[in-house]
Amino acid sequence: MIIRRVEPNDLDDITKLESICFPEAEAATRESFEYRIATFPDSFYVAVEDGEIIGIVNGCVTDSLVISDELFEPEGGHNPKGRSQAIFGLLVDPRYRKSGIAARLMNHLMDAARQAGREKMILTCKEYLIKYYEGFGYVNCGVSKSTHGGAVWYDMVADL
Numbered sequence: 001m002i003i004r005r006v007e008p009n010d011l012d013d014i015t016k017l018e019s020i021c022f023p024e025a026e027a028a029t030r031e032s033f034e035y036r037i038a039t040f041p042d043s044f045y046v047a048v049e050d051g052e053i054i055g056i057v058n059g060c061v062t063d064s065l066v067i068s069d070e071l072f073e074p075e076g077g078h079n080p081k082g083r084s085q086a087i088f089g090l091l092v093d094p095r096y097r098k099s100g101i102a103a104r105l106m107n108h109l110m111d112a113a114r115q116a117g118r119e120k121m122i123l124t125c126k127e128y129l130i131k132y133y134e135g136f137g138y139v140n141c142g143v144s145k146s147t148h149g150g151a152v153w154y155d156m157v158a159d160l
């Protein structure tokens with residue numbers, strides 16, 4: 001398995017994997033991924049096994065210390081000079097879970113963010129994943145203002 005930067009040609013495979021891993025109300029659209037790949041390819045990585053994309057991590061860069069729903073929008077505030085690396089999505093093909101692929105993607109993005117001089121990692125997650133992210137050094141900052149997909153999310157922040 002290798003981890004590499006996203007490429008424009010990955011668009012269809014990424015959209016498909018996202019729709020497998022998230023409910024329809026939460027899954028990012030093809031148009032959204034098109035925007036993300038064009039706008040922040042330096043913070044968008046894929047895990048590839050035998051030529052197939054089996055995992056994804058991506059998110060914009062911002063000065064904000066929490067994720068807001070506006071951040072997901074094209075005009076939402078990607079700032080290449082921002083101090084926080086956001087994570088919009090971390091997902092692994094169900095056939096390849098529980099073998100550390102998400103952990104490798106997470107560490108890859110955290111290393112890249114550190115090297116780029118970011119100060120914080122920020123993400124939102126559902127309650128059952130709080131413990132998982134705490135394992136990477138994230139701290140639970142409570143219920144998020146985000147209502148993305150109609151779910152309850154928790155703000156998680158890690159120092160880099």
Ligand SMILES: CC(C)(COP(=O)(O)OP(=O)(O)OC[C@H]1O[C@@H](n2cnc3c(N)ncnc32)[C@H](O)[C@@H]1OP(=O)(O)O)[C@@H](O)C(=O)NCCC(=O)NCCS
Nearest residue numbers: 021088089090091092096097098099100101102103125132
């Ligand atoms: C959450 C998600 C990304 C985790 O992916 P993953 O590749 O299975 O993650 P990891 O393998 O790093 O860790 C998962 C668990 O497997 C364990 N694990 C890792 N390597 C292992 C191995 N070799 N053998 C056994 N267990 C292992 C981890 O310790 C972890 O245990 P925990 O659940 O008790 O914390 C994946 O389940 C997913 O895509 N879910 C749907 C999308 C989603 O909700 N994403 C998160 C919100 S953005």
